[in-house]
Amino acid sequence: MRRNYDLDSVLDVAAAEFNRRGYDGTSMGDLAHALGISKSSIYHHVSSKEALLGLALDRALTALFAVLEETGSRHGRARDRLEHVLRRSVEVLDAELPFVTLLLRVRGNTHTERDALERRREFDRRVTGLVTRAIEEGDLRADLDPALVTRLLFGTVNSLVEWYRPDLGAGDEVADTLIAVMLGGLERP
Amino acid sequence: MRRNYDLDSVLDVAAAEFNRRGYDGTSMGDLAHALGISKSSIYHHVSSKEALLGLALDRALTALFAVLEETGSRHGRARDRLEHVLRRSVEVLDAELPFVTLLLRVRGNTHTERDALERRREFDRRVTGLVTRAIEEGDLRADLDPALVTRLLFGTVNSLVEWYRPDLGAGDEVADTLIAVMLGGLERP
DNA sequence: GTCTATAAATTGATAGAC
C-alpha cells in the first residue's frame, strides 16, 4: 500500500479489485482498504464508484478499437487482416488485462455499462465484416455462418482472461496456438 | 409473476435474476420483486442468498460431470470421446443455460463459490487427460500443449453463454460449427 | 406458503479540518 496516489494509480488498484470480487461485490470500503487510504479520499480522485468503472472500461475499449484502426487502412487479404486482429487482440489483452477483463464481465446494469456493451457490439460488427470478406475472397470455408464464426473466434480470445496471467510470459505461444487451431480449422479443407 | 412456489421454481427465477445483474448486484429485494412475493417469503424456501447460489451451482456441476461419466467407461479412441464431451457439453449448456452461466461467472468470494471453482478445475483436469491421450494415439497434432488446447477448447464452449439463447433452436448448428472448426484445427495437418 | 414489521449491518457518498 502506498500513499499520494494520482488518478491512474487509483484506477490500477480499482480495476484489480473489481476483478477480484466483481464490481458489485467490491465496496468503496474494500477499495479504500486495498489502496491503504480512507474511503473519502477516493472521492478526491473520482466522483463516484461508477465513474471509476467508466474510466476502466474506456481504457479497454480504446485499446481494442486501436487494433481495428491499424488494419482498417490496410489493403491486404481479409484473411490476413483477420489474423492480425486476432494476434493484436491477444496482445492488447496481455497489455491491458485488468481493464479488458472488466470489460468482458460488464452486465449492463447501469448507463455506463450499457454504453460499454454497445461499443463492444460495434467491435464485433466490424470483425464480422472481415470474416465475411475473407469467405468471399475464398480463403475461409464458405459453409459456416460469418457471425457465428466471429462469435466463436472472439469467444476463444476473450476466454483467455479467465486463466491467462501476463507475468508467465507465454503470450506468444498462446497467440500462436490460438491462431493455428482456429484459422487452421477455418481454412478451406 | 406466479404464486405458490416450490424450491425448484424459486431457483429458476433466482438463477435468471443472478445472471441478469450478477449475483452481488442482485438483492433479495430484487429477487422478491421478480418472484412477485415478499423478501421474507424467500427464506421459507432457502436459508440464505448464498445457499440459493450453492444450489444453482451444484445443478450445473452435476450435469457437466454426468457428461464425463458417460464417456469415462467407453473404450473408443480418445479423439472420439473428446468430440462426444464437446458436443454433450454444448447440449448441457443449452439445457441448463442459466445454471451453467452462473457457474462460469463465479469469482471465489465465498466458500460456496470456491467449492464450485474447485469442482470446475477437476472437470478441466479430466478433459486435459483426454486431450493428452488423443495426442498420444496420434489423432491430434502433437506440437501443441494439451493443457493450453483444453483451455482454448472449453474457453470456446463456455463463451457460448455470452450470446447463445436456447429458444432460437440453433443449438445443433453451433455444436457442429464449433466441433468442425476446433477439431479441424487440431487434427494432424 | 405468504405476509408486515423491523432489526442489525453495510453501503455509497458528503462535510469540513489538516
Place this chain on the structure above:
DNA sequence: GTCTATCAATTTATAGAC
C-alpha cells in the same frame, strides 16, 4: 492528497401473524 465523522439509503435476515 488525505483524514475523521457522519448521513441516508439499502442490505441480509429474523419474528411472528394469517
